[in-house]
Amino acid sequence: MSILQNIHAFDVQTFYWCMARKHRARLTTTGRMVSFSADGPLYVIGACLLWWAGYESLVGVLALGFLIERFVYFALKRSCKRNRPADALDNFRPFVIPSDQFSFPSGHTSAAFFVAYCLSEWFPSANSILYCWASSVGLSRIFLGVHFPTDTLIGALLGTVCAVFAIGVVL
Numbered sequence: 271m272s273i274l275q276n277i278h279a280f281d282v283q284t285f286y287w288c289m290a291r292k293h294r295a296r297l298t299t300t301g302r303m304v305s306f307s308a309d310g311p312l313y314v315i316g317a318c319l320l321w322w323a324g325y326e327s328l329v330g331v332l333a334l335g336f337l338i339e340r341f342v343y344f345a346l347k348r349s350c351k352r353n354r355p356a357d358a359l360d361n362f363r364p365f366v367i368p369s370d371q372f373s374f375p376s377g378h379t380s381a382a383f384f385v386a387y388c389l390s391e392w393f394p395s396a397n398s399i400l401y402c403w404a405s406s407v408g409l410s411r412i413f414l415g416v417h418f419p420t421d422t423l424i425g426a427l428l429g430t431v432c433a434v435f436a437i438g439v440v441l
Contacts, residue, residue: 281418285355288412288419289362301410308378308407313385327440328392332385335436339384339429343377346428350374355415368416376417379425380432382407387433404429 306312313336321329352374356362386400393400408422417425 277420278418281420282359284419285359285412289415297413301414304403304406304410305378305414307403308382310381313381316385325392328388331388331433331436331440334440335384335388335432336381338436339380339432342428342432343375343380346375346424347372347377352418352421355418362415373417374421374424375428376408376411376421376425378411379404379408379417379422380429383426383429384433385429387430388437391433391437 313332317329317332320332347370351372352358354368354371354373357371358373382404386404390397390400404426408426411417411422412419
């Protein structure tokens with residue numbers, strides 16, 4: 271069995287474990303709200319507010335980093351073409367309709383960890399809250415049934431690496 275098959279088997283087992291422990295109504299509602307908090311338009315609004323508050327260098331980091339993060343994210347999505355759980359598993363339906371066809375990596379998780387890292391550099395006292403939120407975004411994507419666990423893990427890594435790079439370039 272190849273390493274990719276082993277990873278997929280682990281992902282499927284972990285995914286089903288998560289689904290078996292989920293209180294559907296409550297977690298689905300909460301998951302939708304948390305996932306919505308990581309939608310793209312809210313980042314634009316947040317960047318505008320930061321610009322208005324005088325954090326121009328942070329907005330520069332966010333702009334550069336998001337360009338890089340989105341480029342890498344789309345390249346991975348289009349090259350890996352990993353099916354989402356609903357397409358890969360028999361008799362499974364997600365709790366939300368995903369915005370695109372493929373699962374790997376999780377863009378919501380990547381963006382959330384990117385923002386959490388960047389904001390924690392400027393606002394270290396909010397570090398715990400930011401990373402709890404970013405982790406919740408990743409978990410919400412699993413519990414909503416649109417990503418496997420490794421999709422969110424690699425998304426978190428991608429967002430973090432892009433943040434480190436963007437901060438290093440701008441500052």
